[in-house]
Amino acid sequence: MHRSIAPLATPRFSHGIQGKWRLAAATLLAAGAMWGASGSALAHVTLEARSAPVGSYQKLVFRVPHGCNGADTTRVRVRMPDGVVAVKPQPKPGWVLRTQEGDYANPVKLHGSTLKRGVREVDWTGRLSDAWYDEFAVMAYLSDALQPGQVLHFPVVQECGDRAARWIDTSGNADAGNPAPALTLTPAGSR
Ligand SMILES: [Cu+2]
Numbered sequence: 001m002h003r004s005i006a007p008l009a010t011p012r013f014s015h016g017i018q019g020k021w022r023l024a025a026a027t028l029l030a031a032g033a034m035w036g037a038s039g040s041a042l043a044h045v046t047l048e049a050r051s052a053p054v055g056s057y058q059k060l061v062f063r064v065p066h067g068c069n070g071a072d073t074t075r076v077r078v079r080m081p082d083g084v085v086a087v088k089p090q091p092k093p094g095w096v097l098r099t100q101e102g103d104y105a106n107p108v109k110l111h112g113s114t115l116k117r118g119v120r121e122v123d124w125t126g127r128l129s130d131a132w133y134d135e136f137a138v139m140a141y142l143s144d145a146l147q148p149g150q151v152l153h154f155p156v157v158q159e160c161g162d163r164a165a166r167w168i169d170t171s172g173n174a175d176a177g178n179p180a181p182a183l184t185l186t187p188a189g190s191r
């Protein structure tokens with residue numbers, strides 16, 4: 001007697017297992033999208049610390065993880081927003097350091113004296129290979145007049161020879177192509 005062997009039917013997963021596969025697939029997709037977004041955002045010029053208390057001294061570290069479309073970085077200029085005072089940049093061996101002074105929007109009382117002007121822009125000129133990572137730091141005081149919850153934006157122009165990347169978007173939009181490094185202010189004395 002010849003019994004026909006039914007052709008192998010597509011294994012039908014029970015709804016539970018199929019559901020799980022679908023869920024796993026959806027999670028992977030979402031993770032990929034998020035990495036894409038946060039990965040690329042994290043890969044721009046950003047601040048190491050994302051938040052800091054009002055009325056405190058902070059070391060602000062600007063991270064440069066790549067050049068301009070493959071070209072080496074030759075200059076990094078950072079503008080200080082209002083309320084960021086008593087700025088002292090960190091020199092870097094092999095880089096020329098320049099600063100631009102200007103009036104503060106509001107005078108700031110600090111250690112018994114009133115500061116009316118100071119460093120408003122810092123400029124490092126040198127060379128950083130696109131294949132390498134580096135940091136550019138300043139010490140600064142976050143004025144007591146600033147408000148917790150406020151987001152400070154530090155526009156950065158990254159020059160790469162005759163090319164440039166302008167990290168100057170201060171909209172705070174997550175999908176901004178060229179976001180300026182941002183610092184969220186927390187209440188005085190908070191960690
Ligand atoms: Cu990037």
